[in-house]
Amino acid sequence: xxxxxxxxxxxxxxxxxxxxxxxxxxxxxxxxxxxxxxxxxxxxxxxxxxxxxxxxxxxxxxxxxxxxxxxxxxxxxxxxxxxxxxxxxxxxxxxxxxxxxxxxxxxxxxxxxxxxxxxxxxxxxxxxxxxxxxxxxxxxxxxxxxxxxxxxxxxxxxxxxxxxxxxxxxxxxxxxxxxxxxxxxxxxxxxxxxxxxxxxxxxxxxxxxxxxxxxxxxxxxxxxxxxxxxxxxxxxxxxxxxxxxxxxxxxxxxxxxxxxxxxxxxxxxxxxxxxxxxxxxxxxxxxxxxxxxxxxxxxxxxxxxxxxxxxxxxxxxxxxxxxxxxxxxxxxxxxxxxxxxxxxxxxxxxxxxxxxxxxxxxxxxxxxxxxxxxxxxxxxxxxxxxxxxxxxxxxxxxxxxxxxxxxxxxxxxxxxxxxx
Amino acid sequence: xxxxxxxxxxxxxxxxxxxxxxxxxxxxxxxxxxxxxxxxxxxxxxxxxxxxxxxxxxxxxxxxxxxxxxxxxxxxxxxxxxxxxxxxxxxxxxxxxxxxxxxxxxxxxxxxxxxxxxxxxxxxxxxxxxxxxxxxxxxxxxxxxxxxxxxxxxxxxxxxxxxxxxxxxxxxxxxxxxxxxxxxxxxxxxxxxxxxxxxxxxxxxxxxxxxxxxxxxxxxxxxxxxxxxxxxxxxxxxxxxxxxxxxxxxxxxxxxxxxxxxxxxxxxxxxxxxxxxxxxxxxxxxxxxxxxxxxxxxxxxxxxxxxxxxxxxxxxxxxxxxxxxxxxxxxxxxxxxxxxxxxxxxxxxxxxxxxxxxxxxxxxxxxxxxxxxxxxxxxxxxxxxxxxxxxxxxxxxxxxxxxxxxxxxxxxxxxxxxxxxxxxxxxxxxxxxxxxxxxxxxxxxxxxxxxxxxxxxxxxxxxxxxxxxxxxxxxxxxxxxxxxxxxxxxxxxxxxxxxxxxxxxxxxxxxx
Numbered sequence: 055x056x057x058x059x060x061x062x063x064x065x066x067x068x069x070x071x072x073x074x075x076x077x078x079x080x081x082x083x084x085x086x087x088x089x090x091x092x093x094x095x096x097x098x099x100x101x102x103x104x105x106x107x108x109x110x111x112x113x114x115x116x117x118x119x120x121x122x123x124x125x126x127x128x129x130x131x132x133x134x135x136x137x138x139x140x141x142x143x144x145x146x147x148x149x150x151x152x153x154x155x156x157x158x159x160x161x162x163x164x165x166x167x168x169x170x171x172x173x174x175x176x177x178x179x180x181x182x183x184x185x186x187x188x189x190x191x192x193x194x195x196x197x198x199x200x201x202x203x204x205x206x207x208x209x210x211x212x213x214x215x216x217x218x219x220x221x222x223x224x225x226x227x228x229x230x231x232x233x234x235x236x237x238x239x240x241x242x243x244x245x246x247x248x249x250x251x252x253x254x255x256x257x258x259x260x261x262x263x264x265x266x267x268x269x270x271x272x273x274x275x276x277x278x279x280x281x282x283x284x285x286x287x288x289x290x291x292x293x294x295x296x297x298x299x300x301x302x303x304x305x306x307x308x309x310x311x312x313x314x315x316x317x318x319x320x321x322x323x324x325x326x327x328x329x330x331x332x333x334x335x336x337x338x339x340x341x342x343x344x345x346x347x348x349x350x351x352x353x354x355x356x357x358x359x360x361x362x363x364x365x366x367x368x369x370x371x372x373x374x375x376x377x378x379x380x381x382x383x384x385x386x387x388x389x390x391x392x393x394x395x396x397x398x399x400x401x402x403x404x405x406x407x408x409x410x411x412x413x414x415x416x417x418x419x420x421x422x423x424x425x426x427x428x429x430x431x432x433x434x435x436x437x438x439x440x441x442x443x444x445x446x447x448x449x450x451x452x453x454x455x456x457x458x459x460x461x462x463x464x465x466x467x468x469x470x471x472x473x474x
Numbered sequence: 475x476x477x478x479x480x481x482x483x484x485x486x487x488x489x490x491x492x493x494x495x496x497x498x499x500x501x502x503x504x505x506x507x508x509x510x511x512x513x514x515x516x517x518x519x520x521x522x523x524x525x526x527x528x529x530x531x532x533x534x535x536x537x538x539x540x541x542x543x544x545x546x547x548x549x550x551x552x553x554x555x556x557x558x559x560x561x562x563x564x565x566x567x568x569x570x571x572x573x574x575x576x577x578x579x580x581x582x583x584x585x586x587x588x589x590x591x592x593x594x595x596x597x598x599x600x601x602x603x604x605x606x607x608x609x610x611x612x613x614x615x616x617x618x619x620x621x622x623x624x625x626x627x628x629x630x631x632x633x634x635x636x637x638x639x640x641x642x643x644x645x646x647x648x649x650x651x652x653x654x655x656x657x658x659x660x661x662x663x664x665x666x667x668x669x670x671x672x673x674x675x676x677x678x679x680x681x682x683x684x685x686x687x688x689x690x691x692x693x694x695x696x697x698x699x700x701x702x703x704x705x706x707x708x709x710x711x712x713x714x715x716x717x718x719x720x721x722x723x724x725x726x727x728x729x730x731x732x733x734x735x736x737x738x739x740x741x742x743x744x745x746x747x748x749x750x751x752x753x754x755x756x757x758x759x760x761x762x763x764x765x766x767x768x769x770x771x772x773x774x775x776x777x778x779x780x781x782x783x784x785x786x787x788x789x790x791x792x793x794x795x796x797x798x799x800x801x802x803x804x805x806x807x808x809x810x811x812x813x814x815x816x817x818x819x820x821x822x823x824x825x826x827x828x829x830x831x832x833x834x835x836x837x838x839x840x841x842x843x844x845x846x847x848x849x850x851x852x853x854x855x856x857x858x859x860x861x862x863x864x865x866x867x868x869x870x871x872x873x874x875x876x877x878x879x880x881x882x883x884x885x886x887x888x889x890x891x892x893x894x895x896x897x898x899x900x901x902x903x904x905x906x907x908x909x910x911x912x913x914x915x916x917x918x919x920x921x922x923x924x925x926x927x928x929x930x931x932x933x934x935x936x937x938x939x940x941x942x943x944x945x946x947x948x949x950x951x952x953x954x955x956x957x958x959x960x961x962x963x964x965x966x967x968x969x970x971x972x973x974x975x976x977x978x979x980x981x982x983x984x985x986x
Contacts (some may be wrong), residue, residue, distance in 0.1 A: 066520075066915030069512050069851040071625045072560045079605040079626045079845035080721050085586055088606045098497070098534055098581055099504050100561065106507030113506045118523070124501035145848040147777060368724050 055272055055311050058115060058156040064148045065112035073145055074104035074138035077396040087391035087424055090137040092399050092417040101128045104138035104150035111153050114160070121166045129157045130169055131410060133403030133417070134268055136357035140395045151357070158270030168269045171409035175265060179274065183260040184226040185405070194256040196228045196235035200242060218253030221291045222323075223305075225298030226261050227438035234438050240461045241297045241323050247465075248335045250326070252295060258285075262301040267308055268404040276312055283314040291318045295326055299353035299437045307359055322354060324436060327461070328374040331381060341383035342467035346458070347390050347430040348379055349421065349444075350397040351437035368395055375460055379434055382467060388428045398424065400435070402443035418447035422455055436460040478574050482530070485551055489533055489576075492543040497534040497582070505529050508558060508577045513566035514857050514924055517914045529556065530574035536582045538659060538704040545702075545977070546663035548576055554980050555661075557698045559600050559629040564858055567697050571981040580629075583704060586610060593679055594710040595654060600631045600703055605843050607708070609718070617713040619646035621844040623769075623894075631656075631706045635693050639905050641841050642798070643898040645760040646711060650693055654681055657705040658692055661973035666701070668692075678707040691968070699983035700972045714802045715842070725776065725846070726832070727839035732801035734808060735841070736815065737834060738824040740793040743873055749822035750795060754901030756818060758811040761798035761841055764895040765834075767791065768909075772850040773836050781852065791827065796834075798841055853911035857923045875933055876908050883910075883926040 073079075075091050082088045089095050093102040100106035110128055113119035138150045161167035168176060178187040222245070224238035245252055263278030286294060296302035305320040330336040355370030372394045380387050392398045401407075401417025422444060425433045433455055435441060444457045462469050482500070489498050499505065509528040510516045519527050530553075535541045548555050554575040558568040570577065584601035591614050596607060604618065604626035611617050620642035622633055631653070638649015646652065655669025655678060666672075668689040670680035681687060692701055715730025722728075729735055740746035746764065753762055767790035775781040784790065797815060801808035819826065840847045850856055876893055895906045910926055912919040965984045969976070976986045 063854070063913070063915050066517075067851075067854040067913065069848065069856065070510070071512070071562050071848050071851065072627045073625050073845075073848060076603070076605070076627050079843050080718075080727055080839040082605045082609045082843075083718075085602070085606045085610045088603075088609065098579075099499055099507065099532060100579065101499075101504040101507035105561075106504075109507045109510060110503055112510075112520075119502055119506055122501060122503060124499075125503040128503045144776075145846060146852050 055159075055276070056152070056156060058111065058153070058160045061111060061153045061156055062115050064150075064153055065108050065115055067146075068105055068108040068112075068148065069146065070105050071145075072105060073141045074150060076141075077392055078141050078144065081396045083391040087398075087427075090141075090392065090396060090398060092135065092401060092413075092420070093132045095420060096413055096416055097127075097131060102131065104142060104154075107132070107154055107157070108148075108150060111157055114157065121161070121164075126161070126167055126169045129154065129161060130167070130172075130269075131406075131413060133352070133399045133401065133406055134357075135352040135399035135403045136355070137352075137396070137399065140356040149360070155268065155270070158268075159272040160270075162270035163272070168271075169409060172269050172405070175405060175408045176269060176271065179261060179265055179271075183278075184229050185261065185265045185408070186226060186229040188229040190260065191257050192229055193259055196238055197254060197256055199235070200239050218251060219290060219292040220250070220252045220295060221286065221289070221293070221318075222252040222254055222295050222297070223259065223262075223301060224254070225259075225296070225301040225438075227298055230438070230442070234442070236462065237438050237441075237459060238297055240459065240465050244327060244336065244461060244465055245323075248327075248330045250330070253289075253291075262304045264300045264304040264308075265405050267304065275308075279309050279312040280314055283309060283312070283316055287315070287317045294318050294320045295323050296320065297323050298439075299351040299358070300439060303353035303358050307357060322358075322371060324354070324371060324374050324378065324460070327464075328377060331378065338382040338464050338467065340467045342463065343384040343386075344432055345386045345388065345430045346379065346432045346434050347388050347425050347428045348376060348393075348460075349390070349400060349425070349433055349435040349440060350375075350394055351435060351440050352397065352399050352403055353437065355397055356395045370394060375436060378460060378464055382464060384467075385463075388430055390424050390428055392424060400437070400440035400443045401447075402439040407439075407443060407446075414443055415447045415450070418443045419451060419453075422447060422451070422453055426453070426455055430455075432456040432458050434458045434460050434463060478530075481551060485547075485553065486531065488547050488551075489531060489544065492547065493533050493535050493540055497536070498531060500531050502528070504532055505577075508532055508561075508579070509569060511561060511563045511566060511568050512851075512855065513564050513569070514855070514920065514927065515566040516569045517855060517920055518924060519566075519569075521917050521920060526571060526573040526575075527569050529570050529577040531576045532579055533576060534579045534582050538583075538657065538665065541578070541583075541659045541702055541704055542663040542665065544576075544578060545659060545661055548977050549662060549975050552975060553977065555977050556979055557702050559632045560603060560627060562624060562628045564856075565697075567979065567982055578702070580702070580704075587705065589614060589616070589710075591616065594712075595679060596708045596710055597678055597705060598631060598708060599705055600629050602630060603627045604630045604633070605845075608843055611710055612713050612715065612718050615713050616710040617715075617842075618708055619652055619711045620649065621840075621842055622649070623840075623844055623847050625848045626844040630708065631703055634706075634708070635696075635703065637905075639896060639907075641763055641896060642760045643896050643905075644754060644762040644900065645800075647899045652709040653689070653693065654678065654707040654709055655683070655689060656692065656703045656707070658701040658703050660701045661975070661978040669707075671707070691972075697979060697982040699969065699979040701978070712802050714800045718843070721839065725774070726835050729835075729838040730842060732805070732808065734799045734801075734812060735831065735837065736797045736799075736812075737827040737830045738795050738797065738819050739791045739827050740795070740822070740824050743793055744870060745823050746793040746795055747870060749819060749824050750895070750897055751901060752818045752822055753797060753815065754897045756814050757900060758799065758814050759797050760800045761796065762897040764793075764795050764893065765837075766894050767794070769847070769850060769894060770794070770834060772852060773840060773847050774834055775849070778852045781849070791830075794827070794830075795824075796837065796841075850909070850911070854913035854915070854919075855911070855923070857910050857912060857927055858907060872906055876930070879926060879930045879933060880908075883922065883929070 091103045134151045142148045228235045263275040267275035302322045401414040406414040554572045557578045583599040587597040620640035622640045634649035634653045669683045670676040672683035714732040719728040770790040771781045771785040799811045893908045912923040
């Protein structure tokens with residue numbers, strides 16, 4: 055993995071064109087929703103956008119800047135949402151997110167970071183191999199609950215993965231709180247409904263390493279990545295199906311940098327479900343009259359792969375979730391002004407909720423305001439971190455907007471709203 | 475005698491009282507982000523480790539009142555002030571020259587105050603960009619008339635004040651002329667309103683007001699040294715393009731409705747000149763420009779590697795011009811203009827390159843709302859070697875002079891043999907530009923680019939008198955008695971009146 059010094063050319067050659075601050079110019083649909091960098095929206099000084107952070111990176115590389123608490127703010131109060139990676143990658147082949155990550159790695163390696171707010175999470179990764187201070191054995195809990203409480207007894211559950219070439223990797227979020235268990239449960243139910251045979255690792259699953267990477271502990275990330283790759287290879291996994299976009303993006307975009315051979319392809323469950331719908335093997339469970347908009351999780355979108363540089367294509371998983379959503383009868387879909395590659399982050403990226411919850415919340419509220427401006431009653435997304443952040447922001451804001459998980463809506467259009 | 479360092483905590487408190495604690499910073503990490511812009515001079519100063527480029531404080535005022543209060547405080551304590559708007563500046567204007575300067579970031583003055591559809595004007599604060607204003611006006615069938623060949627995220631007011639060099643100047647003239655009037659905070663904290671704004675209740679609609687028009691003082695080359703524009707009225711025009719088209723295929727934007735674009739190749743520069751002259755005088759079209767082959771290579775290719783490859787393969791014709799026609803009144807207008815264009819092109823030996831329409835389609839977006847054109851910075855820095863305003867008949871001489879420089883200082887990667895030419899005001903004059911591309915991290919390339927720019931400037935404007943060079947600083951160190959003959963002295967007198975303590979962008983307009 056590249057060290058900060060390897061980005062010297064990039065740091066010097068930022069043209070300071072301010073493209074990183076806004077939605078790509080051809081795509082700006084309204085003055086109010088033109089800004090794209092959550093960090094700059096909140097903190098306003100140029101140091102809190104990619105352009106300024108590259109100045110800081112240049113100064114660090116050239117030895118012109120000393121360490122300070124405020125420097126940590128500049129380097130860490132950023133969701134690494136990839137907005138600047140999209141625009142700067144498009145026009146200049148620079149990916150500022152990688153450089154910000156390298157600054158964090160340098161500060162961690164020198165013992166000056168992470169900021170104390172991240173320490174419990176980092177400790178948890180070391181002790182429990184997940185960021186939620188919960189024993190790994192609990193990873194089996196939602197599977198047991200699903201088997202005992204929700205599925206008919208004669209349905210076979212996926213097993214431990216040894217005999218399966220397709221592995222469902224659910225990530226750590228089910229360990230967070232009971233509500234987060236719904237996401238993998240729904241995923242399994244839908245796959246079973248379509249007759250798709252997948253394996254589960256249950257308590258053998260461990261973190262993908264995303265928190266270590268984003269917070270700057272490169273060494274630990276590499277260790278997670280190597281262990282996971284070796285385990286998947288040993289199990290004979292051919293297709294790794296992810297539910298959590300954080301994990302998905304980490305496997306796809308970051309694992310190849312570690313240098314281990316990956317004998318498996320990485321797909322997201324929405325891709326799989328999109329194919330099943332196309333093949334006629336799945337259809338929505340019912341209809342629901344609802345005005346909705348869709349929030350693109352950054353990790354399913356512009357940072358699911360290494361940006362647009364040189365690809366000549368939009369890179370995110372954008373059409374599939376929209377197709378799934380609009381396949382539900384009664385759904386009236388409307389886009390937000392900032393969408394797809396120009397989407398505004400929900401605020402939870404790069405583990406901001408753990409360290410800077412106010413920042414995560416204010417970004418979520420900005421996004422909810424945008425969703426509301428479309429006339430939508432509900433905000434649909436598919437990411438446990440986006441969902442949690444939106445839900446938490448809504449709970450404390452009094453806003454009546456509802457948040458739905460895309461596959462929950464697909465599987466049970468009325469879900470918890472049965473009594474409405 | 476109290477030294478500045480002793481006063482720093484007190485100054486911080488005074489400024490924090492004005493803008494609020496959240497909107498001031500004296501932290502080194504925050505200040506570092508205001509110490510370099512896209513100019514060769516600021517890159518050079520970074521290599522020289524010139525610490526004066528890092529400001530002492532950065533403040534973000536919320537409104538004109540706070541701008542006034544900050545400037546009054548700076549006068550009181552003798553603090554130099556540098557104003558930054560979107561900060562896309564190629565002349566080092568937004569980077570301090572003097573140690574312990576204060577950078578005044580106008581980011582919070584970002585509101586579109588009014589769009590007057592009936593009278594076709596917009597009132598904006600300085601941080602509103604071309605793209606943001608366009609996103610609102612185009613919905614209403616209006617636009618500001620163009621975009622610079624810079625990212626259209628630049629502030630529209632500051633870009634227009636600095637001439638307003640854009641691609642649709644054939645129809646809409648210099649951007650500067652679309653700036654109707656403005657509200658300016660002077661260095662001493664007073665406010666001047668220009669044009670009809672100066673008459674209470676008269677409205678914002680007109681350039682002139684009581685007495686001489688003061689607008690010109692703050693336009694173009696005052697270099698942020700005479701005041702800070704906090705609000706301006708901008709002329710709008712009819713927009714024929716309907717809803718701004720979605721870019722559904724990456725890098726292949728669609729042309730807005732009711733517009734036609736034509737790429738025309740000429741066998742040599744002289745016949746291109748003749749064709750442009752005829753087209754510009756025929757009263758048709760909105761855009762008429764040469765596009766250097768280098769620009770085409772950069773603008774349309776997603777990577778530096780592809781850019782260099784297609785350039786070296788000769789994929790981009792030299793002596794290529796493009797014309798945009800806009801059907802502002804009707805389709806019949808478009809048909810008529812196309813007929814006239816085809817006749818002129820035939821008579822001037824041009825060839826329509828229909829085959830390039832798809833390949834060059836990034837111009838469908840960039841001609842109206844520039845975005846991917848910033849790719850010309852992909853090699854690293856981008857230095858304007860020459861930017862001249864000149865009369866149309868000097869094309870050829872300029873081109874010859876330009877090629878002499880190119881031969882003497884070959885660019886490292888791509889030689890730009892066709893200068894970029896924007897035709898203004900139906901052919902009244904042109905702005906032509908030639909650039910080079912250099913690696914900002916490489917001191918040798920920076921040095922090379924500086925030498926080349928300096929020689930081009932001397933050659934074109936001082937010796938050959940081929941035009942007016944618009945990107946230099948400070949003016950009076952370059953233009954002495956040979957201009958005016960006493961222009962530089964008048965500049966000093968004017969600066970003294972507006973800014974007696976020389977706090978506003980010192981050393982940029984005039985060395986006092």
